[in-house]
Amino acid sequence: xxxxxxxxxxxxxxxxxxxxxxxxxxxxxxxxxxxxxxxxxxxxxxxxxxxxxxxxxxxxxxxxxxxxxxxxxxxxxxxxxxxxxxxxxxxxxxxxxxxxxxxxxxxxxxxxxxxxxxxxxxxxxxxxxxxxxxxxxxxxxxxxxxxxxxxxxxxxxxxxxxxxxxxxxxxxxxxxxxxxxxxxxxxxxxxxxxxxxxxxxxxxxxxxxxxxxxxxx
Amino acid sequence: xxxxxxxxxxxxxxxxxxxxxxxxxxxxxxxxxxxxxxxxxxxxxxxxxxxxxxxxxxxxxxxxxxxxxxxxxxxxxxxxxxxxxxxxxxxxxxxxxxxxxxxxxxxxxxxxxxxxxxxxxxxxxxxxxxxxxxxxxxxxxxxxxxxxxxxxxxxxxxxxxxxxxxxxxxxxxxxxxxxxxxxxxxxxxxxxxxxxxxxxxxxxxxxxxxxxxxxxxxxxxxxxxxxxxxxxxxxxxxxxxxxxxxxxxxxxx
Numbered sequence: 078x079x080x081x082x083x084x085x086x087x088x089x090x091x092x093x094x095x096x097x098x099x100x101x102x103x104x105x106x107x108x109x110x111x112x113x114x115x116x117x118x119x120x121x122x123x124x125x126x127x128x129x130x131x132x133x134x135x136x137x138x139x140x141x142x143x144x145x146x147x148x149x150x151x152x153x154x155x156x157x158x159x160x161x162x163x164x165x166x167x168x169x170x171x172x173x174x175x176x177x178x179x180x181x182x183x184x185x186x187x188x189x190x191x192x193x194x195x196x197x198x199x200x201x202x203x204x205x206x207x208x209x210x211x212x213x214x215x216x217x218x219x220x221x222x223x224x225x226x227x228x229x230x231x232x233x234x235x236x237x238x239x240x241x242x243x244x245x246x247x248x249x250x251x252x253x254x255x256x257x258x259x260x261x262x263x264x265x266x267x268x269x270x271x272x273x274x275x276x277x278x279x280x281x282x283x284x285x286x287x288x289x290x291x292x293x294x
Numbered sequence: 295x296x297x298x299x300x301x302x303x304x305x306x307x308x309x310x311x312x313x314x315x316x317x318x319x320x321x322x323x324x325x326x327x328x329x330x331x332x333x334x335x336x337x338x339x340x341x342x343x344x345x346x347x348x349x350x351x352x353x354x355x356x357x358x359x360x361x362x363x364x365x366x367x368x369x370x371x372x373x374x375x376x377x378x379x380x381x382x383x384x385x386x387x388x389x390x391x392x393x394x395x396x397x398x399x400x401x402x403x404x405x406x407x408x409x410x411x412x413x414x415x416x417x418x419x420x421x422x423x424x425x426x427x428x429x430x431x432x433x434x435x436x437x438x439x440x441x442x443x444x445x446x447x448x449x450x451x452x453x454x455x456x457x458x459x460x461x462x463x464x465x466x467x468x469x470x471x472x473x474x475x476x477x478x479x480x481x482x483x484x485x486x487x488x489x490x491x492x493x494x495x496x497x498x499x500x501x502x503x504x505x506x507x508x509x510x511x512x513x514x515x516x517x518x519x520x521x522x523x524x525x526x527x528x529x530x531x532x533x534x535x536x537x538x539x540x541x542x543x544x545x546x547x
Contacts, residue, residue: 117475121468124461125502126352128511129345136334136342162512168337276332276339 110144113151116158123159131160135169146182149174150189157193167193167204168277172284175211183216191225198228199235202242203271206262209245214255222249239269256288296384297392304396308362313400317407320354325411341511344415348507351408352428359401359432360456363439367393368449390542394440394535401432416510423514427505430527434499435460437534445541459498466495467502499530 114122123130138144138152153166167190175186187208194205205225213222226245233242241248251258263281266272272281327350328343335342370376379389409425416424438459442452473491504523509515515523 117468117472121465121472124464125467126345126349126507128341128507129349132335132338132342132345133331136331139334139336162508163338163341165335165338165342173336274337274339274341276335277337280336 110138110141110148110152113148113155116155119155119159127160128163131156131163132165134159135163135165139169139173144174146185150185153189154193161197162200164200164204167201171204171207171211172280175208176215180216183211184221187212187216187221187225191228194228195232198232199238202229202233202238203266205229206242206245209249210255210258210262213249214258219249239265239271241265241269254292256285256292259285259288297388297395300389300392301396301399304366304393305399307366308396308400311362311366313358313362313404316358317354317404320351320358321408321411324350324354340415344412344510345507347415348412348424348510351411352431352505355401355404355408355428355432356435356460358404359397359435360439360453360460362400363397363436364443364449364452364456366397367440367443368447368452371444371447386543387539390440390444390539391535394437394538397436397440398433401436402429405429405432412510420509420514423520424505424509427509427520427524427527430524430531431501431505434527434531434534437531437538441534441538441541444538444545460501462494463498463501465502466491466498467500470495499526501527 119130119134120127134152134156138149141149150170153170156163156166170186170190170193175183175190177183177186190201190204190208194201206229209222209225209229212218212225223246226249229245230243248258248262253261263272263285267278272278324347328346331346332339332343370379380386405425405428409421409428412421412424435456439452439456442455446452446455470491473488500523503519504527506515514520
């Protein structure tokens with residue numbers, strides 16, 4: 078074999094490794110969030126694998142740090158249209174993007190959760206329950222929290238909905254801090270079998286620990 | 295029986311050609327990807343794993359069957375083995391259907407192997423329904439690949455035609471929904487486009503209703519929906535086999 082061939086191979090391999098090593102992978106910025114695809118386009122691109130496409134879209138979108146609200150909600154909406162029975166979009170909305178120091182942003186996300194809850198109340202009530210909790214403890218907006226609680230009582234009446242969900246307003250009006258309320262709600266969700274995914278359990282445990290740290294218990 | 299001998303030789307060729315290794319590599323790819331992505335998922339990690347594994351393995355099964363059928367058939371044609379076989383006192387239909395039967399059994403074996411890991415996430419009955427549907431889907435793809443390989447006699451066009459038919463069949467439901475959606479134009483051109491899409495849909499199997507991941511994640515399909523999906527695929531495979539036989543009988547080899 079000619080030596081220049083070996084040399085070329087070694088040189089090009091070295092150049093490839095150096096090139097990739099020097100280009101650092103940066104965390105994606107808010108400005109990088111692409112415009113969401115129309116739900117029909119996402120369904121078309123999934124070639125019938127709607128369940129995988131919806132969840133992959135959520136794993137993709139959660140890689141963006143502080144995405145802007147309109148495209149974020151567009152992505153969540155598109156994923157819900159692609160697989161309406163997936164809980165992932167509303168989980169991200171209620172437990173990740175709504176828990177924000179920006180009150181206006183939080184309100185926007187909570188209202189999204191409320192709109193989507195109305196389309197399938199018997200399945201989506203846990204996310205509106207969390208929205209009610211956030212409205213009370215983070216936004217300090219008791220009328221908004223009561224509105225969400227009343228919506229659950231009125232609309233989530235299916236056979237799979239636990240009885241305590243029908244008394245959400247009483248739960249909201251109870252005199253307890255956010256940590257106590259969050260603990261009780263998570264315990265109730267676990268008992269009712271609504272939460273059982275190992276990743277979600279891990280996430281909720283971390284959230285409670287963070288809340289404990291903030292409140293100083 | 296000549297057909298059984300032909301089918302057996304197809305299976306031997308697949309085994310010796312490395313198909314089991316490729317199947318194993320597909321399993322590793324699907325399971326590895328699912329394991330990686332489920333680590334970053336904040337919720338529905340099990341559902342994400344199941345959905346991803348099912349989607350990847352379904353695509354791999356279809357690709358492996360199409361590639362195996364096309365390469366095997368074209369090798370036979372290029373090595374003049376087909377001419378030698380046709381010189382024997384064996385009816386052409388036996389030759390064609392024997393080959394097809396071998397490829398269908400290959401596809402069924404792949405479907406069974408790929409359905410097994412899904413038992414980690416879904417009940418056995420639902421996995422069995424999914425696996426049986428995948429076996430019918432691979433049978434359809436085998437019939438399509440054999441037809442295109444015999445007719446076009448070139449590897450790239452045959453694979454491209456098979457892939458095009460398959461992908462169009464999986465997406466025609468979504469295309470029809472877009473064409474008839476509320477935002478579709480109510481003009482003459484819009485209506486013509488709708489009719490054209492509907493006409494194309496008449497000539498395709500509805501693969502969007504078959505081998506669905508929803509059967510694994512949520513609930514099993516109704517008997518009617520399942521029977522309709524499988525019946526449609528088997529009917530189309532029969533149509534492709536008949537078309538292939540028609541073309542094969544016309545060949546002046």
